[in-house]
Amino acid sequence: VERLPYDRPNTTMREFPLCQMCHEEYENPNNRRFHAQPNACEACGPNVWLESKNNTLSEGHDAIAETAELIRNGKIVAIRGVGGYQLLCDARNNAVVTSLRQRKSRPAKAFALMVRDIAQLKTYADVSSTEEKVLSSPQAPIVLIKCSSSKFTKAIAPNLNRLGFVLPYSPLHILLMNELDFPVVFTSGNLSNNPQCTAVKEARGDLSEITDYYLHHNRDITNRVDDSVLTVFEDKPMAFRLGRGYAPISNRIDKVMTNTKAILACGSQVKNTFSLIDGERLITSQHIGDLTNQRINDDFETQLALQKQLFAIKPDYVAVDLHPDYQASIFGREYAKQHNIECYDVQHHHAHLAACLYDNGYPADADNVLGVVMDGTGYGPDETIWGGEFLYGSYAQFKRLGRISPVAMPGSAQAILQPWRMLYSYLQHHQFKLSELPAQLQQVLKEKPLETIDKMLENNINSPLTSSCGRLFDAVAAALGICSDSISYEGQAAIELQQAAENYTSSCKPSGYHLNIKETDGYLEIDTSVFWTEVIADININLTIEDISAKFHIGFAQVVTNLVVRLAEDRCIEHVALCGGVFQNQYLLSVCMTLLTNAGFKCLYHNNLPANDACISIGQACVVASQSLGA
Template sequence: MASEEIRVRGTVQGVGFRPTVYRIAKACGLRGDVCNDGQGVLIRVSGSEAALGEFIAKLQQECPPLAKIAEIIRTPLTEELNFDDFAIAHSITNKVKTAISPDAAICPQCQQEIFDPFSRYFRYPFTNCTHCGPRLSIIRAIPYDRCNTSMSAFAMCPQCEQEYHDIENRRFHAQPVACHICGPTAWLERADGKSVTASMFSMLDDVDAVCSLLQKGEIVAIKGLSGIHLACDATQEATVQKLRQRKNRYHKPFALMARDIDIIAQYCTISPQEQELLKSPAAPIVLLRKKGLGTGDWGQINSKFKIQNSKLNNSWEIGTGEEKLTQQSSIQNPKSKIQNSIAPSVAPGQNRLGFMLPYTPLHHLILKRMNRPIVLTSGNLSDEPQCIDNEAAKEKLSKIADYFLLHNREIVNRVDDSVVRVVGEKLQIIRRARGYAPAPINLPPGFDNIPQILAMGSELKNTFCLLREGQAILSQHLGDLENAAAFDAYQDTLNLYLNLFEHQPEVIAIDKHPEYLSSKLGKELAAANHLPIYPIQHHHAHIAACMAENGLPLDASPVLGIALDGLGYGEDGTLWGGEFLLADYRKFQRLAAFKPIAMIGGAQAIYQPWRNTYAHLIAADSWENLTKNYGDLEILKFLEEKPLKVLNQLIEKGINSPQASSAGRLFDAVAAAIGICREECSYEGQAAIAMEALIDEHNLNHPKENPNYPFNFSFFDNIYCIDPSPMWSALLKDLQNQISQGIIATKFHQSLAKTITQMVKYLTQEHVINQVVLTGGVFQNCILLEQVTRDLEQLGIKVLTHSLVPANDGGISLGQAVIASAQLSA
C-alpha cells in the first residue's frame, strides 16, 4: 500500500472537480479525502501503486467540462493514512493560488429542466449546477464557497440542501444552487413607476412577459448574470432608432441574441467553428458575416437603395428613420426564408453582425416564444460602465428603458459580454470578458519563478494583469478610462482582484504615456507601497503579449514585431502607431515606421477623420497643386470649406497637432477621402471598420485587374520610413475616374499588405528574422491580417497572431507584465 498527497492546481473549484475525484477514487478502491483550499484542490489518498496510477490517469481523462488542470503534484507520504473510506472534506483557508472559474453558459441538462413541467426547476430563471452558472460575477473571496459569494443571502431549502450534499448529484457543492422556494427571484417593473398587472398582456410570469413587451416594440432593461442589458426587437427599425437616440449611441453596432442557431442562420453564414463558439460555455458574441446583403457604397447606407442578389433573387428596400424594412423573397427553401429582416440601424455600415445565444435560464425563458433576434446591448449611457445595481439602473436607465426586469441576487463583479471572431480558422478575441476572464494564461518557459507583478494596462479598452508563478491573470475588459465612471469601476475591480487572489505586487508596470490614468494610478500605488515601477513602451507591450500567448520562451531570439494601431507614446516623445520593431521580451530596436503625419487638433483627429485626410494630402503635395489637379473632387471641395489657414498654422507651430506614425489615422484619412465617416466618427476605428465592410471580394481575389497603389520607402534617423504620398495621387485619380468606394477600399488594403510585406523583405536582408508578430488594433482588420499573413508565409516566414488576448489595447497589460518580469530577471 502507498499513500500520497496530491495537489491539483488550475480552475478546479466550483466546477464539479471534487465529486469527480470522489467518484474516481471510489471506483479505484482508494481511501482518503479531498478538499478545496487556497491553492486549488488537495487530495490525500491511500491504495496500491496500480490503483494510484489509474486514479491519476482517469482524473485527467474525465476532468469536468469547466475544469482546467494546470498542474498535478504528487508527494509520497511515509505513513499510511488512517482512513476507512474516501470522503469530501471541508474547505481549508490558506494562501490563494487557485484560479477562479469564469461565468459559464447554462448546460444542456439545466436547460432541459427549465422547460420540463415535471422538474422542480421548471421555469426557474436562476437554475444552475457545477457545470454552469455564475462564478466570477458573484464571488467575493477564495475559496469558492457559498459563504464567499452573493448567494450567501439565500439559505438553501431542504431539497436544495439534499442535492448540494448528494455526491451523485451534479449539483453536489454547486455553490449557487437554488430553486423557486429558496433562491433569487425576478420581477417586472415599469420605468414610469406605475404598477404592472397581468391584464396588461398575456404572460405566464414576469419573465415570460418580457417577450410580449419586446414583440410590442418596448425597450426592456434586463438584469442578467453579470450586468444589466437593454433589449428590444431587432427587426423593428423605429424601436432600434429609439434605443440609439435614448442611449446616445448613434453608430456603434448593437449586439444581438437569438433563441437558437436556426434563427441566426437566417441572417448570417455560420462555419462549424463559429457554431462551436456560439454553443460553448463561454457563449461569446461572435461576429458573423451577413447573408444576402452585398457590398455597396457608404453613401448609400443611410439612404433608400436596392441591392439585387442574383444568387437568391432577393431585393431589399431599406428606409431611414421611422420607415420599416420590408423584404420580398422568392427563395425556394422555405426553411431559410427570413421572416423579419434585421433593422438597418442595428449595425450601420457593417457586413457582419454580432450574435450570441442565450447563456442563462433567464434569457432562454424570455426568448422561448421569440422567433426573431433581439438587440441585447449594455445597460448604460454611452461610454459609461454597464449598470449592475437595481437602484442605480433605475436611476440611470429610466429614460432609456420602458420596463425593468430585475432580480435580487447581487452582482459583485461587473463582466461585459466577450466578443470574438474567426479569422482564417483561428479564434480572434476582440473583447475578453464573460466566459474567458479570469481564466489564467499559462506563461512560456522561463517565467516560472517570478515575483508578483501588477501591470496597469492602457487607457482605452483597458484590462490589468496579475503575474505570478508562471501564470497571467488578465482582468475582464474594463472599457475606456477617460470616462470617470469607467475609471472608478477600474479601481474597484483592481481592488477586488488583489483581494481575491491575495496578490501582493512587488513590481508595477505601466504604459509610458504620462497622461494615461492607469499610468498615473500605477505611479501612486508604487509610491505609496515603495515599489519599483517599470514604464513599458506601448508597442513593445503589444508585441510581447503576442509572443507570450504563442509560447515563446523568456530567452527567445528577437522577432520582428509589426504593431499597427491608433497611437502610443514613443521612445522619442512622439506618437507612434505604425511600427516595425526587432524585439524580445527585454528590449527592442525600431527598424521602420510609417511616415509621421500631424494629428490636427490632437484627439479631435480621432473623431473627425477629415482632419487626417487634409494632413496626409498636404504632406503629399502642396494645396495649390492639389486644387489645381483635383479641385473638382468632392473631398477637395469639402476641405475648402474648412478653416485651412488656421489648420496650417496649427501644423506649422506644432500647436495641439502632434506628429504621429499612426496606421490607424491613415485608415481614417483614406476612408474620409472616399466618403466614409468624413465629418465625424462616434467611436475610434469606425471609419476603418466601415471601409473594410465595403471591400469587393471579387477584386480582392483578382488583384491583377486593379493595380496596387504605390508607397515610397525612405531612410532617415536610422530607420526606414513608409511614405504614402504617391498612394494619394493614385487614389485621387481613381476618384476622378469615379471608381467605386468598394474597389478603392480593396486596392488600399491590398496595397498596404504588399507594402508591409515588402518592408519585411528589406528588413530580412539586414537582420536575422525568422518570425513576425502581427499585433495592434489595426490587425483586427480581417482583410489586412489575412493578406499580410499569406504573403509573409509565402516568403517562408512564420507568422504569430493573437488568439488568447485581444490584438487591441485589451492585451497590453499582459505584454507590460512579461516585459517587466523579463527585465527584472536580466
Template sequence: MPGKAIRIRGLVQGVGFRPMIWRLARQHRLGGEVWNDGQGVMVHAFGSAENLAAFIRQIPLHIPPLARLDSLDVQTLAGLPAPDSFRIAASQDGGAQTPIAADAATCSDCLAEIADPDNRRYRYPFTHCTHCGPRLSIIRAMPYDRCHTSMADFVMCWHCQQEYQDPNDRRFHAQANCCPDCGPALWLEDKHGQRLAGTDPLSLAAELIRQGHILAIKGVGGFHLACNAADAAAVSRLRAAKRRDAKPFALMAKHIGMVSRYAQVNAQEACLLHDKAAPIILLNAHGATLAPSVAPDDDKLGFMLPYTPLHTLLMQDLAAPIVLTSGNLSDEPTCTDNTQARVNLTAIADYLLLHDRAIVNRLDDSVLRVMAGKARVLRRARGYSPEVLALPPGFGDANAILAMGAELKNSFCLLSNGTAIVSQHIGDLENAAVQQEYRHLLEDYGKLYGFKPRVIAVDRHPGYLSTQYGYALTDTYGATVIPVQHHHAHLAACLAEQGVALDAPPVLAALFDGLGLGDDGGLWGGEFLLGDYRQYTRLGHLQPMALPGGSQAMREPWRNAYAHLLHYFTWPYLQQTYGELEIIRLLASKPLETLATMVSKQLNSPLSSSCGRWFDAYAALLGLHSGQISYEGQAAIALEKLATPPFADEQAYPAAWVIAEDNGMAVLSCQGLCQAVLDDLKRGADKARIAARIHHSLADVTVRVLCQLSTQTGVDRIVLSGGVFQNRLLLEAVTGQLHKHGKTVLSPQAYPLNDGGLALGQAVVAAAQGISPET
C-alpha cells in the same frame, strides 16, 4: 497503512472537482478526505499501493467540464491513521492563490430540466450546477464556498440540501445550488417601480418585446437593454435614448438556425457560438435583414446565443432576434444593481426585468471574430476572465507584478508565481465612472487573490490615467514602477500568449494601431520592430504625418486626409486638378490657412506614424465619415466594409509606396498611393474597388518591408498585432503572403490585438527586466 498527499493546482474550485475526487476514491476503496484551500485542492488518500496508484492515474482522465488541471504533486503520508471512509472536508483558508472559474453557459442537463414540466426546476431562470452557471460574477472571496458568494443570502431548501450532499448528484457540493423554493426570484416592473401581475414574468417580458417596448434585463454580469431587432422604430428609439449614434448593437438569437437567417455561419463560428463561454461572434451579414439601425454602415452582425436559463426561456417565446446591448448610457459602465438601474435606465427602458441575486463583479459580453482561420478575442470578459495564463518557460520565478493597462479598452494584469491573470474588459478611462470602477476592481482583485505588488508596470505615456494611478499606488505598496513602451507591450503580449520562451531569439513585428508614445517622444502607431521580452529596436515605420488639432484629428477624419494631402501636394495643385472631388470641396470649407500654419509650426499638430490615422485619412478621401466619427475605428470599419467582396481580391496600386532609408530605418511614404486614389476618384472609378486596392497596397508594402527586414536580420518569425489588425482583410492578406514567403506568423488569439491585451505585455516585459538572462 501508508497514504498519499496529493496537491492539485489549476482551475479546480467551484467546478465539481472535489465531488469527482470523492467518487474516484470510493471506486478505488480508499479512505481519507479532500478539501479546498488557497492553493487549490488537497487530497489525503489511504489504501493499498495498487489502488492508490490507480486512483492517481485516473484523476487527469476525469476532469469536470469547467476544470483545468495545471499540476498534480504526490507525496507519501506516513504515521497517520488510515480512515475507513472518504469524505469532503470543509475548505481551509490559505492565501487565496487558486484560480477562479469564469462564468459558463447553461449545460445540456440544466437545459433539459427547465424544459421538463415534471421537473421541479421547470422554467426556473436560475437553474445551474457544477458544470455551468455564474462564478466570477457572484464571488466575493476565496476559497469558493457559498458563504463567499452572493448566494449566501439564500438558504438551501431540504431538496437542494439533499442534492448538495448526494455524491451521485451533479449538484454535489455545488455552492450556488438553488431552486424556485429557495433561490433568487424574478419579477417584472414598469419604469415607475410598479410590479406587473402575472405568474410568468418571462412570458410577459417576451410579449412586451414583441409589442415594441424596450426592456432593461438584469443578467449574470450586468444589465442589458433589449428590444425586437426586427422592429425599426424600437431599435431607433433605443439608439437615441442610449445616446449611441452608430456603433453596432449586439444581438441574441434563439438558436443557430435563427442566426443563419441573418448571417453567414461556418462550422468554426457555430462551434464558438455554442462554446461554454458563449461570446458574441462577429459574422458577415447575409440573407434576411433586421432593422437598419442595428448595425448602420457595417456589414457584420454580432450574434450570441442564450447563455443563462433566463435568456433561454425569454427567447423561446420570440420569433426574431433581439438587440441585447449593455445597460448603460454610451461609454458609461453597465449597471449592476436594481437601484442603480431604476435611476439610470428608466429614461431608456419601458420595463425592467429584475431579480434579487446580487452581481458582485461586472462582466461585459466577450466579443470574438474569426480571422485568418483562427478565433480572435476582441473583447475579453464574461466566459474568459479571470482564466489564468501559465507563462512560458523562463518566467517561473516572476511574481508580484501589477500591470495597469492602457487608457482605452482597459484591463489590468496580475502576475504571480509564473502565471498571469488579466482582468475582464473595463472600458475607456476617459470616463470618470469607468475610472472609479477600475480602481475598485484593482482593490477587489487584490483581495480575492491576496495580491500585493512589488512592481507596477505602466505605459510610458505620462498622460494616461492608468499610468498616473500606477505611480500613485507606489506609496500604498512601496512598489517599483517600470514604464513599458506601448508597442513593445503589444509584441510581448503576443509572445507570452503564444508560449514563446523568455530566452527565445527575437522576432520581427508589424505593430499597427492608433498611437503609443515612442522613444523619441513622438506618437508611434505604424511600427516595424525587432525585439523580445527584454528589448526592442525600431527598424521602420510609416511616414509621420501631422495631427492637425491634436485629439480632434482622432474624431474628424478630414483632418488626417488634409495632413496627407498637404504633405505631398500644394493646395493650389489640388484645387486645380481635383477641385470637383467631394473631399476637396469639403476641405475648401475648412479654415485651411489656419490649419496650414498649425501644421508648419507644429502648433497642436504633433507628428504621428499612426496606422489608425492613416486609415482615417483614406476613408475620408473616399467620403466615409469624413466629417466626424462617433466611435473609435468607425471610418476604418467603413473602409473595410467597402473593400470586401466582390473586390477583396483586387491588386495593390503599382508604385504606391516608396521605402526610404533614414539613419538606417525604413520609412514608408505613400505619395504614389495618394496620387493614384485621387486619380481614380477623378475618373469615377468604383469606390469599392479603390478601397480594396488601398487595403492591398498597405498589405503588400507591409509584407515587402518584413521580408526585407527578415533577410537583413535572419529572423523568420513575425508578430502581427495592434488594433488595426482587427481589420480582417488586412490581417488575412498580410498573413497569407508571409506564409507564402515561408515565414512563421504569430498574432494574438486569446487576448485582444487591441489595447485590451496591453496589460499582459506590460507585465511580462516588467518580469523579463527582473530576470537575468541565462549565461
C-alpha cells in the same frame, strides 16, 4: 465570488438559504448538484419581477412572459443579467431600434443580436461549424458573423456586413427567448461611455430615459463583466473583447519564461484591462473600458482590489504605459510610490509585441522577432505619437527599425474624431493644391477651418507628429467620403473602409497602390507620396470606393512585406509578429500573412488575446517579468 474559498457564504448566493429539497441535493454525493454552491430552485432562489418606471407589474414566470409581450409590441426592456444589465428590443422593428440609438446616444456602432438557438440563427446567416461551436460553447460569447444586412433593419449595424450574434446563456435569457420567435437587440445597459449598470437602484437612475420597462432579479452582482466578443479567422476563434466566460482568467507564464516576482501591470487608457503575475500565474481582468470616464476609473480600482484579494497577490513591481497622462499610468506610479516598490515604464508598442509573443507561447530565450505593430496611437520615447512600427526584439527589449513616415495630427486628439483633419494633413504634407483636387475631395474639405489648420501646421501648434497606421486609414477613408466629418465610435472609419474592401466584387484581383520605402533618420519608412497621387487619380476617374479600398489594403500589405524583407537582409529573422489593433482587420491580416508566408517568414498573430489595447497589460507584465530577471 467575493472571497475564497468558493463556498456559498462567500458568494452573493448567501442571501438565499437552501430549502430542504435543495439542501438534500447539495449533501448527496450521488446527486449532480452535490456541493454545487449556486444550487437553488423557485422556492429558495432569486426572484424576478417586471416593473415600469413607477410600479411592479408582475413576478416570476408571469414577469418573463409579459416581458416577451412587451418586446413583441415594440418596447425596450432593461434586463438584469449575469454581469450587468442589458437592453433588449425587437431586432425586426426599425422604429424601436432607431429609438434605442437615439436614447442611448449611439448613432452608428453596431448592436449585437440574441437568437433563440442555432436553428433560428441559420435563417439569417451562413454559420460555419467553428462559429457554431464557439457560439454553443459554455463561454457563450458574442460572435461576429458575416450576414446580409438586408435581413434586418439597417439600424442594427449601419454600413457593416458582420453582425454579432449570441445565444441565451443564463436561465433568465433562455426562458425569455423561449417566448420569442425572432432575434432581439442585445446591448449593454449603460449610459453612453459609462460602465454597465449592475445594481437595481443604479439601473433605475441611469436607464430611466432609455428603457421603457425593467426585468430585475434580486441576486447581487459583485463583478461587473461585459459580454465577450469573438470572431473566427482561419477557422479558429479570434478574440476582440474578453469578458463573461473568458475573463478574469488565470494562465501560466512559465510556458514562456521563468518568473518568481509579483507584478501589477496597469494596462492602457482605452479598452483597459489589468494583469497580475505571481510566480507561475498570469491573471488578467475582464474588459474594464475607457479610463477617461471617472466611473470606469473607479471600477478599475474596485476590480483590482477584488482580484488582489482573491489571488492573494502583493506586487513587487508595477508596470505602466510610458504615456505620462494615462489614468492607469498615474494610478500605477502612485501605487508604486505608496508601497515603496519599483515602477517600470513600458512603451506601448513594445507591450503589443510582448503580448503577441505570449499569445503564441513564444519562449523568452528564443531568437528576436520582427514586430509589425500597427494601431491608432501610442506614446513614443521621442515624445511623438507612434502607431505604424517595425520593432526588432523580444520580451525584454526592442529596437525601432522602421515606421510609417510621420505627418502632423492637427488638433491632436481631435484628429482622431474628425478624419478629414488627417486627410488634409497628408495632402498638405505632400503639397497638393486644394484647387486642383477632384471635386469629391474638395467637397469633403468644404467649409472646414482650413486657414486655422494651416496656421496650426505652420507653427506646430497642437499638431504632434504621428507615424500612426490608424490615422493613415482614417485619411484614406475620409478621401472616399467614409466618416469624413466625424466618427461616433473608436475605429469607425477604418472598420467601414475594411467593409468597402471586402465588398470588392470584380473577378480580377486588384493591383495594390504603390507605397514606397525610403530611409530617413536611420529608419526605413513607408512613404505615401506616390500613393496619394495614385488615389487622387482614381478618385478623379470615379473609381468605386470598393476598388480604391481594396487597392489600398493590398498595396499596404505589399509594402509591409517589402519592408520586412529589407530589414531581414542583415538580421536573422524567422518570425514576424503582426500585432496592434489594426490587425483586427481580417482582410489586411489575411493578405499580409499570405505575402509574408510566401516570402519565407513564419507569422505570429493574436487569437486568444485581443490585438487591440486590451492586451497591453499582459504585454507590460511580460516585459517587466523578463527585464526584472534579465531574461
